[in-house]
Amino acid sequence: DTAVSQTPKYLVTQMGNDKSIKCEQNLGHDTMYWYKQDSKKFLKIMFSYNNKELIINETVPNRFSPKSPDKAHLNLHINSLELGDSAVYFCASSFDRGGNTGELFFGEGSRLTVL
Amino acid sequence: ELKVEQNPLFLSMQEGKNYTIYCNYSTTSDRLYWYRQDPGKSLESLFVLLSNGAVKQEGRLMASLDTKARLSTLHITAAVHDLSATYFCAVDPGTASKLTFGTGTRLQVTL
Numbered sequence A: 001d002t003a004v005s006q007t008p009k010y011l012v013t014q015m016g017n018d019k020s021i022k023c024e025q026n027l028g029h030d031t032m033y034w035y036k037q038d039s040k041k042f043l044k045i046m047f048s049y050n051n052k053e054l055i056i057n058e059t060v061p062n063r064f065s066p067k068s069p070d071k072a073h074l075n076l077h078i079n080s081l082e083l084g085d086s087a088v089y090f091c092a093s094s095f096d097r098g099g100n101t102g103e104l105f106f107g108e109g110s111r112l113t114v115l
Numbered sequence B: 001e002l003k004v005e006q007n008p009l010f011l012s013m014q015e016g017k018n019y020t021i022y023c024n025y026s027t028t029s030d031r032l033y034w035y036r037q038d039p040g041k042s043l044e045s046l047f048v049l050l051s052n053g054a055v056k057q058e059g060r061l062m063a064s065l066d067t068k069a070r071l072s073t074l075h076i077t078a079a080v081h082d083l084s085a086t087y088f089c090a091v092d093p094g095t096a097s098k099l100t101f102g103t104g105t106r107l108q109v110t111l
Helices: none
Strands: A004-007 A010-013 A019-027 A031-037 A042-051 A051-056 A062-068 A073-078 A087-094 A110-114 B004-007 B010-014 B021-027 B030-036 B043-048 B056-057 B061-066 B070-078 B087-092 B105-110
Touching: A004 A087, A010 A019, A019 A031, A019 A087, A019 A110, A031 A073, A042 A062, A042 A073, A051 A062, A073 A087, B004 B087, B010 B021, B021 B030, B021 B087, B030 B070, B043 B056, B043 B061, B043 B070, B070 B087
Parallel strands: A010 A110, B010 B105
Antiparallel strands: A004 A019, A019 A073, A031 A042, A031 A087, A042 A051, A062 A073, A087 A110, B004 B021, B021 B070, B030 B043, B030 B087, B056 B061, B061 B070, B087 B105
């Protein structure tokens, strides 16, 4: 039973297209995240949602729009794709920091290639 | 802005040798995490360090945290090929659970 699952795993598309990546977690976590990993393996947070509410929105182009229909799902929609958007996008989830460890659990990643 | 630096960035070591990876961070934090990533795979949690002086060990890996020095170490004892991967530290500055990851250390263990 996969804890954090993302679809699709691979995405190849042309510049200018719009695409979405979906993420679901079955761990009962309160917080979900999108991270971007570039070609040098550097990981950077993009967005974070807590119980469907946006709490972190890093300096990301507004072509990227996250949506959380419920606390178990966090989707990422990207408009007008550019070459520089090529990366691996990781979804992650955790319990609230509160009395918990705050440990993140990651999905398998979605490798986006923009041609 | 929180900065997290790891060194070395790349480490090639022989099986059976010991080595240490260092993680330095720029702001106060009492929570630090270590993750492992195999090529083309997800990130797997290795250690959660939640206080100054915390030490955790699993197999050939041992992690420690010194919050006063803003330093964590990941020590590898008698390396084996299966440990080849990229290792990341990540620091929680206590603000909205915003983990900041280090640059990663790519470890290659050779026979």
